[in-house]
Amino acid sequence: MRAARFYDRKDIRIEDVDRPTAGPNEVLIDIAWCGICGTDLHEYLDGPIFIPPKGHPHPVSGEEAPVTLGHEFSGTVAELGEGVDDLEVGQHVVVEPYIIHEEYWGTENYHLTPDQNFIGLAGGGGGLAEQIAVNRHWVHPIPDNVALDEAALVEPLAVAYHAFQRSGAQAGDTALIGGAGPIGLLTAAVAKAHGVTTIISELSQKRIDTANETGVADHVVNPAERDVVEEVMKLTDNKGADVGFEAAAVDVVLNTLFSAVKKAGVIVNESIWGHTPKTKLVDLVTKEQDLRGTIGYYNSHKPSIELVSSGKVDLKPFISHKIALDDLIDKGFDTLINHNDTAVKILVSPTGKGLNE
Template sequence: MRAARYYDRGDIRIEEVDEPAVTPGTVGIDVAWCGICGTDLHEYTEGPIFVPPHGHPHPISGESAPVTLGHEMSGVVYAVGGGVSDLEVGQHVVVEPYIIRDEVETGPASTDYHLSDDMNFIGLGGGGGGLGEKIVVKRRWVHPVSNDVPLDQAALIEPLSVGYHAAQRSGAKAGDVALVVGAGPIGLLTSAVLTALGVEVIVSEMSPLRRQKAAETGVAKHVLDPASQDVVAEVRALTGGKGADVGFECTSVQAAVDTLVDALRPTGVLTVVSIWGRPAQFDMQKIVLKELDVRGTIAYVNSHPATIELVESGKIDLAPFITGRIGLDGLVTEGFDTLIHRNETAVKILVSPSGRGL
């Protein structure tokens, strides 16, 4: 089968690889669609980060570069291994793409398996990836999705789960006002979750296309352009001088951090969602004098079932966030290059590894 293989920074190759074997306790999935994530872009431009460098195998997967990329995937079950009795061939599914030690408790009551030692992600740390035609995944990490949800939209459930967990981490509740700085895929999807939960969302974004997406999809009540508007003043005006209750940093840009610290109300919560490739700075005196909480958030933990329910119930429509569909051969030229050099022109670009969805 064909797959996109990450060798090193700036080096991704489309190659023929062996199809994975379906073994007891696993599920074979024909990948329908796989999204290109900001983490994939960081690997391409700055990595390896999550990808184990060649010759340095990951302690759980045992793999090192080259590895198959892709962790935002949807597909159709083509086989189930022994002991798997609650999924069937033909069922639509998404993957919660974790690589976690077998002894870690990952049951429905767990709130921290995503923080366990040596955690990594399928499609980064090994285990195959969604940018291959097929993948085999342990049953624990496979989530069924209604056939009423189109498979291209289902591929966005993984990044939507990031937004769901970020909303949980922030403590945001119905009636709160949230400022989301950055309306890339994660910022928009976090806004979608917040709006579905009854939070009033203000989005700040430089890109006209992404501002338009935030407005036309209804995930934000107010959309601001930081190039022409004083975001802090606007937020204060919209909140009667109080400031936002919660803030979400979704850009990995220093100016976003500064804006959020100033725009949050006293005792507000700043949630850092983006992956940072370099240190950031905080004005600690402002944090102290306003008694702000600063919270990190990474990926998701038992978030997929609730996230899937938001989509299946119609509370979140994922279709508008898909702005491109490509095949494997265009991964770098049409996908990565667009998102790295012209990211203001796209939101979420999906890849059909087999080409059947194009």
Template sequence: MKAARYYGNHDIRIEDIEPQKLEPGTVRVDVAWTGICGTDLHEYLDGPIFCPTQDTPDPVSGETAPVTLGHEFSGVVSEVGDGVDDLAVGDHVVIEPYILHDDVDTSPASSTYHISPDMNFIGLGGRGGGLSENIVVRDRWVHKIDKNLPLDEAALIEPLSVGYHAVERAGVDDSSAGQTALVGGAGPIGLLTSSVLKAFGVKVIVSELSELRRQKALDSGVADVALNPAEVDVVEEVKKLTGGEGADVAFECTSVQVVFDTLMDALRPHGVLQVVSIWGKPATVDFHKLVMKELDIRGTIGYVNSHPATIKLVESGKIDLKPFITGKIALDDLIDKGFDTLINHNETAVKILVSPSGEGLE
């Protein structure tokens, strides 16, 4: 079968590989659609980060490069291993793509498995990936979805779960209706985080340089206001929109210092600044501002038992994922039409989906 294989920095190859072996407690999923994630781009440009090298195996999977990429994907169960009784051939599914040590508690009561030692992701640290025609995944990480939910939209449930967990970490829930959130950055994670906030009845202000992404935030209904920080003073505009108080909560989705600083200034006293983006370099924090406004700064990574609630939001119609799909390509076009667009022309795209089999493409 065809797969996108990561060998190292600027070295991804489309190759024919043998399918993984079905084992007890696993299912085989024929991949329908896989999203290109910002993490994939970081691995290509700056990696290996999560991916192993040819000399250093992942401590959990034991695999070395090359590994198959892709961790945002949907598909259909095509084969079921012994001991699996909650899934059947033909089920539509999405994957919670964790690679964890076997002794980690991943029960519904756990709130920490996503930050356990050596945590990694399927499609980065080994165990196959969504940028292949099919994949074998342990039953625990496979989530069934309604067949009425289109599989292309379902491929966005993984990054949407990132947004859901970030909103949860910030203390926002059904009781937060009427609050105001400022989201720094309207890339895929910023937009999806905004969609969760809107589902909870929160007023959303987005700050974003790209005209296309600002318009996408407004047209999709996930933002009430979209500000261009190159043209307006975001802090002053937020204060005007909140009666001089400032935002209740802010989400940093860019890993850009000036955005972080703006969010701190735009928060009201006792506000929460939730850092969602992955920072590849140290940042600075004005602790005087932190102290004088008694702000909370919180980190978030991935998701933890977030997929069921996220899927429910989508299946209930409270979140519409279709507007965020801005391109569909074949696996052979991964670099030229996928990575190149998102690296060099990212203001023109939000989420590009890949069809490993070529099905569903015009």
């Protein structure tokens, strides 16, 4: 079967690899769609980061570069391994793509355990391939009313859901989201679904339009046209936002959050940074703000699926492009790196199916 394989920085190859099989307690999945994540872009430009370099196999997966990429994917059950009796062939599913020592599965904060990593980064196959075999523990069925292309966004929605939980935001609060890429937009969607007023700061007109058209933003501020801090103060009676979300990995965005979030407010950093930011930590100190990290998800897939299946979050408008596996670099990575003002979420069909629908 064909798969996208990461060898090194700026070296991703579409190759033929062996098809996986469903071992005991595993589910073989025909992959329908896989999203290109910002983490994939960081690996391509600055990596290997999460990907274990050649000569340094990951302690859980035992794999090293080259590895198959892709961790935001949906698909259909193709085969059930021995011991799996609660799913059916043909059922639609998504995967919580963790690579974790089995002794920690289901434990408290399992996402923070030693050597934690991700399928599609540290091995275990990946979503940018025709098939994948995954332990049943990490497979989540999706309801029939959730389309497979939308389901490919459940993984980044779970990232946003966990980040929202980390913020402690509640109904009636105001959130400032710095950056309207996929994670920023989905964070706004989760916040709106929980009764939070959302303000998004974004430069890209395409992403501004998406934020407005989808209704996930109550207010959108283009920092090239208006001062974000001044606008937030106007909208919050000079108090400042209750919470802030950094979703751009841009120094000025993080510093804007320090200034725009209220005293004793919370700022959640969602980005995976490829550089060390220059920050105004004096604002954080003098305002006694909390700066919190967030990584992945923790029991977040089921509630995220419920947000979609209940209609509280509509994922379809965030899908801006659908491409074939052969176009991964030219129409996928290049677009998101050099023309990101034209795209939001790009989905890849490893088999080419669905591209003309």
